[in-house]
Amino acid sequence: MIRALSIVVFSLVTSDAMADALAGPTSRQGLNPIAIAMFLGFVALSLAVTLWAAKRGTRTASDFYTAGSGLSGFKNGLAIAGDYTSAATFLGVTALVYTSGYDGMIYAIGFLVGFPMILFLIAEPLRNLGRYTFADVAAYRLSEVPVRLIAGVNTLVIVLFYLIAQMVGAGKLIELLFGLPYFVAVALVGVLMMAYVTFGGMLATTWVQIIKAVLLLTGSALMSYLILARFGFSLERLFGQAIAVHPKSTAIMAPGGLVKDPVSAISLGLALIFGTAGLPHILMRFFTVADARQARLSVLVATGFITVFYTLLFVLGFGAIALVLADPTFKDAAGNLIGGTNMVALHLADKLGGSPLLGFISAVAFATILAVVSGLTIAGASAASHDIYTCVLRRGKASDQEEVRVSKGAAVAISVAAMTLGMLFENQNIAFIVGLVFAIAASANFPIVFLSIAWRGLTTRGAVAGSLAGLLSALVLVALSPGVWTAALKLGTAPFPYDNPAVFSVPLAFLTTWLVSRLDRSAAGAAVRFAFQAQHVTAQTGFDRPGTAAFH
Amino acid sequence: MDVARILDHPLFQRLAFERRCLGFVLATAMAVTYFAYSLTIAFRPTLLGTLIFEGSVITWGVVIGAGLLSFGFFLTAVYVLVANTRLDAISQQLQEDLK
Numbered sequence: 001m002i003r004a005l006s007i008v009v010f011s012l013v014t015s016d017a018m019a020d021a022l023a024g025p026t027s028r029q030g031l032n033p034i035a036i037a038m039f040l041g042f043v044a045l046s047l048a049v050t051l052w053a054a055k056r057g058t059r060t061a062s063d064f065y066t067a068g069s070g071l072s073g074f075k076n077g078l079a080i081a082g083d084y085t086s087a088a089t090f091l092g093v094t095a096l097v098y099t100s101g102y103d104g105m106i107y108a109i110g111f112l113v114g115f116p117m118i119l120f121l122i123a124e125p126l127r128n129l130g131r132y133t134f135a136d137v138a139a140y141r142l143s144e145v146p147v148r149l150i151a152g153v154n155t156l157v158i159v160l161f162y163l164i165a166q167m168v169g170a171g172k173l174i175e176l177l178f179g180l181p182y183f184v185a186v187a188l189v190g191v192l193m194m195a196y197v198t199f200g201g202m203l204a205t206t207w208v209q210i211i212k213a214v215l216l217l218t219g220s221a222l223m224s225y226l227i228l229a230r231f232g233f234s235l236e237r238l239f240g241q242a243i244a245v246h247p248k249s250t251a252i253m254a255p256g257g258l259v260k261d262p263v264s265a266i267s268l269g270l271a272l273i274f275g276t277a278g279l280p281h282i283l284m285r286f287f288t289v290a291d292a293r294q295a296r297l298s299v300l301v302a303t304g305f306i307t308v309f310y311t312l313l314f315v316l317g318f319g320a321i322a323l324v325l326a327d328p329t330f331k332d333a334a335g336n337l338i339g340g341t342n343m344v345a346l347h348l349a350d351k352l353g354g355s356p357l358l359g360f361i362s363a364v365a366f367a368t369i370l371a372v373v374s375g376l377t378i379a380g381a382s383a384a385s386h387d388i389y390t391c392v393l394r395r396g397k398a399s400d401q402e403e404v405r406v407s408k409g410a411a412v413a414i415s416v417a418a419m420t421l422g423m424l425f426e427n428q429n430i431a432f433i434v435g436l437v438f439a440i441a442a443s444a445n446f447p448i449v450f451l452s453i454a455w456r457g458l459t460t461r462g463a464v465a466g467s468l469a470g471l472l473s474a475l476v477l478v479a480l481s482p483g484v485w486t487a488a489l490k491l492g493t494a495p496f497p498y499d500n501p502a503v504f505s506v507p508l509a510f511l512t513t514w515l516v517s518r519l520d521r522s523a524a525g526a527a528v529r530f531a532f533q534a535q536h537v538t539a540q541t542g543f544d545r546p547g548t549a550a551f552h
Numbered sequence: 553m554d555v556a557r558i559l560d561h562p563l564f565q566r567l568a569f570e571r572r573c574l575g576f577v578l579a580t581a582m583a584v585t586y587f588a589y590s591l592t593i594a595f596r597p598t599l600l601g602t603l604i605f606e607g608s609v610i611t612w613g614v615v616i617g618a619g620l621l622s623f624g625f626f627l628t629a630v631y632v633l634v635a636n637t638r639l640d641a642i643s644q645q646l647q648e649d650l651k
Binding site for chain 1 (some may be wrong): 553556558564565568571575578579582583586587591593597598600601609610612613618620621622624625627630631632636640642647
């Protein structure tokens with residue numbers, strides 16, 4: 001029954017530095033009938049939602065991509081939170097706190113700071129200028145074909161890399177939770193996400209994300225309550241017990257080895273703080289609400305949710321140290337945690353509420369995976385269909401129906417690609433992927449979106465050159481970094497010493513954009529600089545927004 | 553839409569200026585506190601290991617970390633509050649004026 005697996009789930013949420021702390025053998029759990037019943041219940045519910053969404057109609061492009069822009073800010077905020085918080089965060093951050101204590105908090109903070117930045121820098125103009133994809137914003141005044149091509153390629157690169165990380169993690173997790181073989185687990189996730197997106201479009205995807213967000217928050221709040229109840233609702237006593245049983249003792253209450261040096265700290269910080277504002281699946285969610293006011297509310301709800309969730313994870317991690325660490329029932333013969341460190345949140349659920357709670361939390365972890373992969377798939381499908389097919393290949397001549405058909409086809413293709421990549425990468429070291437995704441988002445997408453809104457002088461050539469510079473430098477530097485060069489390819493000491501390239505690639509992208517735009521003396525350059533005026537009015541006021549009736 | 557007329561309208565200029573200032577100030581506040589925190593960890597990690605008072609087990613690191621998490625939410629709430637009241641009022645007035 002016990003089968004050793006290399007640990008990969010954790011790598012979804014982390015850079016190499018932390019993967020070391022959690023490396024270790026994992027093994028499959030015994031079957032839990034309650035977990036399977038709840039898992040089947042969730043699948044049934046999500047498929048019912050998909051059917052309902054399909055009946056409501058996914059015929060027009062607006063319905064398919066953005067649920068007709070009819071969601072309330074509150075629902076969209078929950079969906080954004082559901083899109084962003086992965087199973088890897090839930091299990092990985094708890095596990096990170098369990099092994100290293102305080103370092104888990106540093107990690108959680110990094111993933112939160114990007115959200116307020118979206119609101120402060122781009123959310124309102126983004127809603128006012130775009131319809132389906134973030135490329136709409138850049139293409140509002142810049143030359144459509146080159147800008148959409150580069151934005152579409154960036155989106156597909158980000159979506160596919162992120163999907164590899166999610167699929168491999170999902171496969172391992174389901175293998176552990178439900179005892180299914182890896183390839184069956186990956187195929188199951190792939191088929192379900194394909195069904196949600198293809199039949200139910202954005203409406204079904206949104207509801208899967210909302211249900212998941214509510215389940216995840218309920219699960220972690222319930223567990224935190226049960227933990228605190230055991231310690232008389234005294235944090236002092238909880239931390240005291242954790243310090244007493246943890247081998248690192250009081251060191252778990254202070255920063256450990258997570259941040260190695262200032263350059264790495266700044267680099268990861270830049271990737272996280274600006275990368276969130278460049279993630280296509282997050283940006284796309286802003287088009288599902290009616291106006292800038294609802295867009296604001298979305299960010300407020302999402303930030304509130306994620307803040308509470310991450311704070312609770314810290315309680316869960318310390319609860320796991322205090323309650324699971326010293327309990328021999330959760331250890332194998334060698335004294336290691338059964339199933340590996342990533343399973344600590346599940347052991348904690350077992351300890352706190354027996355099989356019912358364990359079953360519930362397992363099902364929540366599964367729901368979490370599905371919500372994230374569906375969000376990625378629809379973002380990839382919209383970029384492939386709206387940006388690349390309709391606007392670049394067909395020069396805007398495709399009908400609405402044709403565009404929807406192509407995006408459904410793209411969703412199927414992306415799901416198949418994700419399943420294939422998930423199988424291929426089963427035993428690869430993919431610890432670098434999440435860092436890479438955020439670095440590409442921060443260096444290739446964020447500068448285009450931000451500068452097209454904020455800087456009159458941006459020209460098409462500048463945007464394309466800057467985005468390409470950001471994309472290529474991020475890819476090359478990550479390939480030369482310890483995470484890929486040393487850990488994945490085993491080529492010895494890495495030529496580029498840092499795991500995250502953002503400290504170089506983000507400034508390079510901005511600088512290239514600025515320089516090329518400045519040197520652009522073409523007539524087209526002058527025209528797009530002039531067009532900034534009209535764009536500025538729409539961005540600030542929402543008058544004459546694309547896709548709505550004209551203001552006057 | 554008469555772009556030139558709106559651009560020259562003092563209410564529009566105020567709206568754009570205030571929104572930009574609000575976003576810029578809050579984004580700077582968020583980035584500065586976050587990088588100050590990261591760099592403290594990189595340069596002076598022991599600082600965050602100091603206990604909040606003699607005899608407690610809770611460190612300043614935990615308090616500051618939890619504070620920083622809430623600070624992000626607080627700044628978001630400030631933006632939403634100002635935008636929903638002040639900026640939307642200016643926008644409304646501008647719309648009236650342009651009719």
